Amino acid sequence: MxxxxxxxxxxxxxxxxxxxxxxxTLSGKTIKNVRVGWECYGTxxxxxxxxxxxxxxxxxxxxxxxxxxxxxxxxxxxxxxxxPGKAIDTNKYFVFSSDTLVNLNARDKNVVTTGPASIDPATxxxxxxxxxxxxxxxxxxxxxxxxxxxxxxxxxxxAGPSMGGLQTFQWAWAYPEMVERIMPVISAGDASPWLIAxxxxxxxxxxxxxxxxxGNYYESGQPLTGLVESLKVVSLHANHWKWAEKSFGVSxxxxxxxxxxxxxxxxxxEAALEGDARMRAAVAxxxxxxxxxxxxxxxxxxxxxxxxxxxxxxxxxxxxxSPGDQVFPGEWTRTSALKLKGQGLEVEIAEIEGxxxxxxxxxxxxxxxxxxxxxxxx
Amino acid sequence: MxxxxxxxxxxxxxxxxxxxxxxxTLSGKTIKNVRVGWECYGTxxxxxxxxxxxxxxxxxxxxxxxxxxxxxxxxxxxxxxxxPGKAIDTNKYFVFSSDTLVNLNARDKNVVTTGPASIDPATxxxxxxxxxxxxxxxxxxxxxxxxxxxxxxxxxxxAGPSMGGLQTFQWAWAYPEMVERIMPVISAGDASPWLIAxxxxxxxxxxxxxxxxxGNYYESGQPLTGLVESLKVVSLHANHWKWAEKSFGVSxxxxxxxxxxxxxxxxxxEAALEGDARMRAAVAxxxxxxxxxxxxxxxxxxxxxxxxxxxxxxxxxxxxxSPGDQVFPGEWTRTSALKLKGQGLEVEIAEIEGxxxxxxxxxxxxxxxxxxxxxxxx
Numbered sequence: 199m200x201x202x203x204x205x206x207x208x209x210x211x212x213x214x215x216x217x218x219x220x221x222x223t224l225s226g227k228t229i230k231n232v233r234v235g236w237e238c239y240g241t242x243x244x245x246x247x248x249x250x251x252x253x254x255x256x257x258x259x260x261x262x263x264x265x266x267x268x269x270x271x272x273x274x275x276x277x278x279x280x281x282p283g284k285a286i287d288t289n290k291y292f293v294f295s296s297d298t299l300v301n302l303n304a305r306d307k308n309v310v311t312t313g314p315a316s317i318d319p320a321t322x323x324x325x326x327x328x329x330x331x332x333x334x335x336x337x338x339x340x341x342x343x344x345x346x347x348x349x350x351x352x353x354x355x356x357a358g359p360s361m362g363g364l365q366t367f368q369w370a371w372a373y374p375e376m377v378e379r380i381m382p383v384i385s386a387g388d389a390s391p392w393l394i395a396x397x398x399x400x401x402x403x404x405x406x407x408x409x410x411x412x413g414n415y416y417e418s419g420q421p422l423t424g425l426v427e428s429l430k431v432v433s434l435h436a437n438h439w440k441w442a443e444k445s446f447g448v449s450x451x452x453x454x455x456x457x458x459x460x461x462x463x464x465x466x467x468e469a470a471l472e473g474d475a476r477m478r479a480a481v482a483x484x485x486x487x488x489x490x491x492x493x494x495x496x497x498x499x500x501x502x503x504x505x506x507x508x509x510x511x512x513x514x515x516x517x518x519x520s521p522g523d524q525v526f527p528g529e530w531t532r533t534s535a536l537k538l539k540g541q542g543l544e545v546e547i548a549e550i551e552g553x554x555x556x557x558x559x560x561x562x563x564x565x566x567x568x569x570x571x572x573x574x575x576x
Numbered sequence: 577m578x579x580x581x582x583x584x585x586x587x588x589x590x591x592x593x594x595x596x597x598x599x600x601t602l603s604g605k606t607i608k609n610v611r612v613g614w615e616c617y618g619t620x621x622x623x624x625x626x627x628x629x630x631x632x633x634x635x636x637x638x639x640x641x642x643x644x645x646x647x648x649x650x651x652x653x654x655x656x657x658x659x660p661g662k663a664i665d666t667n668k669y670f671v672f673s674s675d676t677l678v679n680l681n682a683r684d685k686n687v688v689t690t691g692p693a694s695i696d697p698a699t700x701x702x703x704x705x706x707x708x709x710x711x712x713x714x715x716x717x718x719x720x721x722x723x724x725x726x727x728x729x730x731x732x733x734x735a736g737p738s739m740g741g742l743q744t745f746q747w748a749w750a751y752p753e754m755v756e757r758i759m760p761v762i763s764a765g766d767a768s769p770w771l772i773a774x775x776x777x778x779x780x781x782x783x784x785x786x787x788x789x790x791g792n793y794y795e796s797g798q799p800l801t802g803l804v805e806s807l808k809v810v811s812l813h814a815n816h817w818k819w820a821e822k823s824f825g826v827s828x829x830x831x832x833x834x835x836x837x838x839x840x841x842x843x844x845x846e847a848a849l850e851g852d853a854r855m856r857a858a859v860a861x862x863x864x865x866x867x868x869x870x871x872x873x874x875x876x877x878x879x880x881x882x883x884x885x886x887x888x889x890x891x892x893x894x895x896x897x898s899p900g901d902q903v904f905p906g907e908w909t910r911t912s913a914l915k916l917k918g919q920g921l922e923v924e925i926a927e928i929e930g931x932x933x934x935x936x937x938x939x940x941x942x943x944x945x946x947x948x949x950x951x952x953x954x
Binding site: 394407443 | 817870
């Protein structure tokens with residue numbers, strides 16, 4: 199495709215791999231040969247003071263910005279705010295991001311992760327449910343090892359949407375001396391039984407699929423039906439009714455097939471949710487999905503978090519939330535903001551407008567570019 | 577239990593049965609020997625002008641008020657506003673309510689309904705999925721036959737929460753000359769693809785349970801695992817995070833069983849949701865659940881509804897909605913109110929406060945008693 203100037207402004211990025219010989223988890227287990235993928239945008243300066251770490255959301259990857267190739271249909275999820283001259287300016291900052299442990303997209307060629315689908319060096323077979331239960335604190339400890347491997351002792355900022363926001367909070371209270379600024383987006387600094395219960399609901403279809411076999415499906419094939427149904431729930435929960443109304447209305451999935459006429463006839467919104475979930479399931483691993491759920495449920499674990507965690511934070515804070523969010527209701531973010539302000543921190547909070555509920559934290563962040571740029575310069 | 581006055585103010589009610597030799601459904605099928613349960617409170621006056629019909633919610637029954645026996649632990653769901661001297665005053669009005677077709681609680685001894693668990697007179701066996709697909713319009717047509725059997729030609733009012741609100745709207749546009757006032761609560765006058773998609777999610781666990789057998793389980797036993805999981809989703813979706821925080825916090829289900837330590841260890845909110853769903857599943861039928869979902873998804877069917885339906889309404893309108901409602905977001909109710917006002921109707925709309933989201937339309941309606949009383953007197 200010819201471009202007017204003969205040039206392109208696409209930022210081409212490549213996946214790297216970070217390895218650790220072993221990790222001790224919050225629950226006291228050891229994982230050997232930990233490998234996670236990561237990517238970076240921009241250049242680390244001489245005194246290594248310009249690092250900005252980006253944490254991905256539940257079903258995301260370290261692909262926060264740029265493209266792997268010009269021909270990629272879409273760039274990384276926060277490309278609107280990360281790049282040369284953008285809000286998180288890669289001409290100025292060394293921006294980097296890593297795939298979490300138990301990353302959902304274990305079968306995506308651009309993802310490197312360690313989890314139940316990985317080979318257990320002790321047996322030569324996939325771990326399945328014998329993989330240690332991990333949580334957000336473990337994700338952060340892998341990232342900390344990556345940060346240290348780069349020679350960085352203090353991060354200019356850490357940011358991330360949703361689960362990436364939980365990691366951001368976890369960083370700021372676990373390693374307050376290493377974090378100058380945090381920007382958790384569509385997230386909150388405390389665990390909620392409501393979210394714990396919803397995560398249980400997300401897991402149900404995978405657990406109910408007979409092909410799941412208590413996690414031992416690596417020879418027989420994964421529980422695809424359950425995984426598709428689970429990812430449908432995630433998509434719907436993370437979205438908003440305005441999206442459904444604007445995208446689908448109450449049209450039928452197929453002309454002439456009235457949903458009132460037969461059990462199998464569906465509405466367009468039902469077919470679309472399934473189609474999307476099926477595409478995502480193709481690169482996902484069902485056990486990784488369950489481990490991610492457990493990791494998020496246990497954000498509230500005894501590892502020094504929640505209200506006590508917030509008290510340890512020393513960073514400057516920018517919080518963005520979405521009023522239509524049903525995964526992290528805005529009131530949770532506002533509560534975190536109040537607590538952080540109450541302990542004397544510099545806290546800015548703003549609302550993201552959009553039609554996508556929780557997902558506005560990914561899709562509709564562009565209008566906050568100048569706010570973010572200013573926050574990073576303060 | 578001794579009472580001070582030696583008297584009781586419990587309203588004792590009894591279940592009655594209404595039968596129709598046959599019903600032609602909106603989809604053009606015939607159901608023979610239709611039977612539904614109903615109950616009434618108060619006395620029909622001489623000119624039969626004081627009838628108020630109450631429609632129940634998705635997982636409810638015709639037990640809107642009173643008790644079957646003094647020893648019942650709880651009265652009907654809207655007992656706070658229905659009874660002698662209450663907002664819907666049974667000293668003044670003849671209040672009555674019926675179980676819908678395909679009522680969820682088909683195995684409850686106090687429920688009479690016709691649906692896939694009923695015996696097909698043509699085969700002598702339960703219908704299963706050969707039972708005709710029905711929708712809200714069919715529920716209303718059964719009620720209309722009941723109303724006519726009582727000699728009532730015009731209802732003083734029709735009211736109901738959630739699905740009962742949909743029936744109320746359907747009544748008002750299908751039979752505008754028969755309805756003087758409507759009070760749909762936590763409901764809206766149009767279908768939404770968002771709700772259609774959520775109803776699909778509700779159905780998933782039942783459909784995934786191998787014991788469901790495409791609905792042919794009446795000899796082998798019903799898909800209880802799936803039904804419990806489905807009812808968990810319904811409960812959670814209809815509730816609110818404030819309820820979860822106040823009731824459970826992030827406590828563990830069992831002391832000493834840290835959810836971070838083992839896959840099977842859970843949080844209290846997870847165990848509570850399951851326990852509640854298990855109790856409800858004991859009197860429910862899985863096929864009835866799926867038929868109810870289909871009925872609600874098809875509220876938007878070609879039978880003369882939606883925006884076109886609203887235009888036919890002639891009744892006075894009182895709409896109550898809950899700001900934390902995730903099943904029928906308040907904005908949907910407000911949109912219905914604007915449309916109805918726009919066509920010159922007398923419309924009052926008010927917000928129900930509470931910690932239970934959608935369920936505040938059932939649990940937290942008492943503070944609106946005087947508003948309801950005044951509406952019924954206008």
